Amino acid sequence: MKHFKIAIVGATGLVGKTILQVLEEKKLPIESYTLFASSNSAGKKISFLGKEYIVQELTENSFDSGFDFALFATTNENAKKYAPIAASKGTVVIDNSSYFRLDTDVPLIVPEVNFEDCYNNKGIIANPNCSTIQAMLPLKALDDKYIIKRVVYSTYQAVSGAGKEALEDLSNIDNSKPLKKFPYPIYNNCLPHIDKFLENGYTKEEMKMINETRKILHHPNLRITATTVRVPVSNSHAESINIEFEETFEMEDLLDTLRKFPNIVLVDDIHNNLYPMPINATGHDEVFVGRIRRDESVVSGVNIWVVADNLRKGAASNAIQIMERLILEEK
Ligand SMILES: NC(=O)c1ccc[n+]([C@@H]2O[C@H](COP(=O)([O-])OP(=O)(O)OC[C@H]3O[C@@H](n4cnc5c(N)ncnc54)[C@H](OP(=O)(O)O)[C@@H]3O)[C@@H](O)[C@H]2O)c1
Numbered sequence: 001m002k003h004f005k006i007a008i009v010g011a012t013g014l015v016g017k018t019i020l021q022v023l024e025e026k027k028l029p030i031e032s033y034t035l036f037a038s039s040n041s042a043g044k045k046i047s048f049l050g051k052e053y054i055v056q057e058l059t060e061n062s063f064d065s066g067f068d069f070a071l072f073a074t075t076n077e078n079a080k081k082y083a084p085i086a087a088s089k090g091t092v093v094i095d096n097s098s099y100f101r102l103d104t105d106v107p108l109i110v111p112e113v114n115f116e117d118c119y120n121n122k123g124i125i126a127n128p129n130c131s132t133i134q135a136m137l138p139l140k141a142l143d144d145k146y147i148i149k150r151v152v153y154s155t156y157q158a159v160s161g162a163g164k165e166a167l168e169d170l171s172n173i174d175n176s177k178p179l180k181k182f183p184y185p186i187y188n189n190c191l192p193h194i195d196k197f198l199e200n201g202y203t204k205e206e207m208k209m210i211n212e213t214r215k216i217l218h219h220p221n222l223r224i225t226a227t228t229v230r231v232p233v234s235n236s237h238a239e240s241i242n243i244e245f246e247e248t249f250e251m252e253d254l255l256d257t258l259r260k261f262p263n264i265v266l267v268d269d270i271h272n273n274l275y276p277m278p279i280n281a282t283g284h285d286e287v288f289v290g291r292i293r294r295d296e297s298v299v300s301g302v303n304i305w306v307v308a309d310n311l312r313k314g315a316a317s318n319a320i321q322i323m324e325r326l327i328l329e330e331k
Contacts, residue, residue, distance in 0.1 A: 130314025
């Protein structure tokens with residue numbers, strides 16, 4: 001049986017640490033792990049799977065020893081520079097940054113939705129944006145059944161989605177320190193501004209959700225709009241998604257369709273005040289869906305509320321699910 005060699009790039013960040021945590025929970029046939037981060041973290045010790053690992057500085061020679069997979073959890077600039085180097089040495093890179101996501105040569109994968117697109121990879125596979133990943137499960141389930149005509153996303157995104165410095169801003173309650181990540185305090189506030197503003201007035205985050213959804217669902221012209229908002233919640237993103245269909249539906253049938261889709265958990269019992277919330281989604285890999293109700297303003301439409309752990313299903317767990325399936329097919 002083949003045993004795999006894995007590199008984790010950005011092992012000291014929020015996604016990198018979650019990758020280590022998720023790998024500890026799985027029993028994958030992995031022979032060795034090598035942990036990389038910036039020069040600031042080089043030499044730092046990390047306990048992982050009962051051993052002590054020394055973080056290495058990422059350099060152009062980091063991939064010379066030949067890894068089977070490299071899980072990248074670092075900046076766009078680092079992904080741009082180092083992922084092609086790793087791929088050129090025969091390593092399959094699964095990248096969490098947004099740098100390659102829309103490249104036609106790079107599959108953009110949510111395993112429950114479009115795993116088969118993986119087989120076209122040329123050494124780099126992209127993990128979608130955290131807010132896109134969680135939306136894909138219910139949208140795929142409903143698109144297969146009723147054909148989606150239009151989507152309106154409104155997000156309520158956790159602070160951990162912006163990395164470790166962002167969490168320091170959230171704990172800066174009395175504003176006594178300079179902000180590290182956001183233009184305004186995030187504590188006790190909401191920012192309708194995630195990533196940079198673009199020429200068309202949308203943010204990059206909003207356009208990521210729109211373009212990545214079209215790519216993953218293989219619907220290049222799907223009508224979608226989005227408003228993405230950062231809220232003072234430490235972890236797990238929430239989203240209101242309004243969906244219009246070509247076909248009509250019966251509510252019981254729609255609920256059943258969602259319930260049967262892999263890794264969707266319905267939490268939808270308004271009589272007992274049960275609906276998905278970030279505090280319950282954190283620590284889980286499933287996507288929680290609730291507040292499901294007919295949109296009475298259109299012929300065939302529905303509103304749903306979708307919550308998932310952005311560091312796990314939105315990043316680390318999705319990347320590891322991709323790697324796990326590729327490993328199981330290869331070994
Ligand atoms: N947070 C989320 O929920 C989420 C979800 C989906 C995708 N993503 C994406 O995943 C990536 C990582 O996000 P994050 O939230 O984990 O960010 P983070 O907490 O800020 O961590 C960034 C990581 O990149 C490393 N790094 C920075 N500069 C480096 C360099 N020159 N060479 C090597 N390593 C370097 C950092 O190492 P040091 O500690 O040494 O600085 C750290 O390990 C980003 O592209 C982000 O957009 C994040």
